[in-house]
Amino acid sequence: MWVTSLVSVLPLAVFAFALPSKDCEHKVKEAVVPPRHWVVSGPAPPDHLIKLRIGLPQPNFDVLEDHLYAVSDPYHERYGAHLTKEEVEELVAPHPDSVSEVNGWLSSHGIQEEDVGRSPAGDWLTIKLPVQLVEKMLDTKYHVWKHTGSGEQIVRTTSYSLPKDIFEHVELIQPTTMFGTFKKLKSSLHSISKIDPQLQSQNLPPITDSATGLTVDASCNTTITITCLQQIYNAVGYTPSAGIGNSVGISGYLEDFANRADLQAFFEDQVPAAAAVNATYNFVSVAGGLDPQDPDEVGVESNLDTQFAFGLTFPIESTYFSTAGRPPFIPDIGTPEDTNEPYTDWLDFVLSHPNPPLSISTSYGDDEQTVPESFAKRACAGFAQLGARGVSLFVSSGDGGVGDGDPDPATQECITNDGTNRTQFIPGFPASCPFVTAVGGTVLFPERAVSFSGAGFSNYFSRPRYQDAAVTGFLKKLPAGTYSGLFNPNGRAIPDVSAQSDFFRVFVNGQPFHVGGTSASSPAFAGFVGLLNDARLKKGLPSLGFLNPLFYSKAASGFNDITVGNNPGCGTEGFNATVGWDAITGLGTPDFGKLVKLVT
Incomplete structure (x- = not known):
């Protein structure tokens, strides 16, 4: 039996008048120890734009996982019966309560519906905001961090908080505490050397x-x-x-x-x-x-x-x-x-x-x-x-x-x-x-x-x-x-x-x-x-x-x-x-x- 959890994306404007304030008591959502080799080099510029990604909980992910293993097990009767895009999106969609609560929180900070990007399933929201607004929303302080080895700089915080009434309706928000930089040094390319065109095969036997x-x-x-x-x-x-x-x-x-x-x-x-x-x-x-x-x-x-x-x-x-x-x-x-x-x-x-x-x-x-x-x-x-x-x-x-x-x-x-x-x-x-x-x-x-x-x-x-x-x-x-x-x-x-x-x-x-x-x-x-x-x-x-x-x-x-x-x-x-x-x-x-x- 399929779990029905399709989300109707609710316009933020609905909440613009009903929820004038979401700045109630905050609770720490995530905190990390500053990673090795990263040091603070100064405060983040207040107008620096952050592409904020807000992940809403996927309450039926365990059901999706069950389907995944069923269609991937060669001994299961459903082997190879892959799900459609729409079926997968239904299973990872957030609960409508999470959608409405987070919409209200965003609206209370003056963020309009047209400012928000949404994944097809509605489980990810993306929005570009200046640091000064993100700091207010997350009750935190961003800094410019510098890696002492590479000289690379990123804008991050070591902890962030959420209002208690939306705490359970948000799974994570990034970039906040993520110091992984996914840079070219981290690609798995190990070695490269030019081949000598004069190098001839020795015609060795197979x-x-x-x-x-x-x-x-x-x-x-x-x-x-x-x-x-x-x-x-x-x-x-x-x-x-x-x-x-x-x-x-x-x-x-x-x-x-x-x-x-x-x-x-x-x-x-x-x-x-x-x-x-x-x-x-x-x-x-x-x-x-x-x-x-x-x-x-x-x-x-x-x-x-x-x-x-x-x-x-x-x-x-x-x-x-x-x-x-x-x-x-x-x-x-x-x-x-x-x-x-x-x-x-x-x-x-x-x-x-x-x-x-x-x-x-x-x-x-x-x-x-x-x-x-x-x-x-x-x-x-x-x-x-x-x-x-x-x-x-x-x-x-x-x-x-x-x-x-x-x-x-x-x-x-x-x-x-x-x-x-x-x-x-x-x-x-x-x-x-x-x-x-x-x-x-x-x-x-x-x-x-x-x-x-x-x-x-x-x-x-x-x-x-x-x-x-x-x-x-x-x-x-x-x-x-x-x-x-x-x-x-x-x-x-x-x-x-x-x-x-x-x-x-x-x-x-x-x-x-x-x-x-x-x-x-x-x-x-x-x-x-x-x-x-x-x-x-x-x-x-x-x-x-x-x-x-x-x-x-x-x-x-x-x-x-x-x-x-x-x-x-x-x-x-x-x-x-x-x-x-x-x-x-x-x-x-x-x-x-x-x-x-x-x-x-």
Whole structure:
């Protein structure tokens, strides 16, 4: 039975006369300890504009979650019966009482209906307001905070309050206490080096992996191409189709732009069929995201993502999302507004889209602890909505091993941000969200775990039931007391799966470069899922959608188990790859030939 909770959006003007004052006694909604390395550099300018995002509670989210698991469980009778956009919006809509109370509060501060943006479900409100008004509404004081390492500046407060009569009708408000900056440093791009055009193959004999029986060109141990991925993951000879409703997407951020000329150079080098028809991607601007094709504005990250995801899946429909936002931000008169949460702008947009791509990869993230728990959980709920609609989401697990995102284990601090200054492994977000598929990294053939593969256990999200058997088995293998106190053994574990993550041959300004990082493994894995969706759609089956319940059960035998390697960080050797799931490569890497049989 469906839960009826559709919201009728009530005009703010209705309350303009009835509620002259909402400035009653306030109650602290959220407070944080100032994070390490952030210091106050001065008061926030009173006319500085903040794009305030108000999240209203989703009282029926648990019902949506039940639906998500039902349609994602390969043994459930409803497997594959994805929800429609309208059904999902109905399940996440706030209670009408919350809508009316918050409308009244806004109206009491002179905010008109036309000033407020609303998500299709009415669960998010967005409004641009000057700092001086936000401070009054939230009974707080904003400051300009500066990061002592990067020099980056943001406008934040360490606590905010709400009137008691609307306290329960608001789940969270940001940007307030969120010091995660989602900057390019935090992307999962690990390394880049120009390929010497004089470097010639040594014509070594092909390599055979005794465990899988697969044979791969020896060159794949020095350079990863589309052909290498097809060989390593048993997809040689598979031909996807166009025009059957399939689609693959890449989300780009922080003014890192994909370049069509470089995509053509890549296709000419590795996918001649695509080059022959001058294939390209659909460009979608999110919140004003740009699409410059100037060689001076080429993004290595976006080129990597688009070239390999779209190269693997040609001629499947491909989409590149460019979401606006330019960090670091320096608040001054010339730039009165900062947009430092592009992830939520993208989520707003794609959730409003009637037909989002069926397989989407993202190669950006933050240390989980830099993101307030309330915000992380609310963003994660947005990913669940996409999964319920049949979309598979992939996120790079990060490049810091078990550490804090710094790729050099020797310089990792791994210190908690809660004021206790404890040493602890640092998981990444959004990889730690249980409703995405977190992708770690491997290298070479036969494959081994790459040392920088991000991994660990969430401190925000408990271990989802689909992971219980696999993760419990891994934890039982750890010697008693291993890393005691450094990680949360009951947390959502990452990564879920892995793929090659180094020496990718990427074209930048027409020249080939080697690029590495789990920012490579995520789009590659998303590409193979695009091929699996192709096989399903050809047989009249729905898209795979949220994958983790499938991967940890029926499809677990479709992965190559990686048993060599470790991911050092935080002054430790990290976790070891081992038989079965492990906290460095997850379930392993895909065997497309096996998976396609398991899912069709």
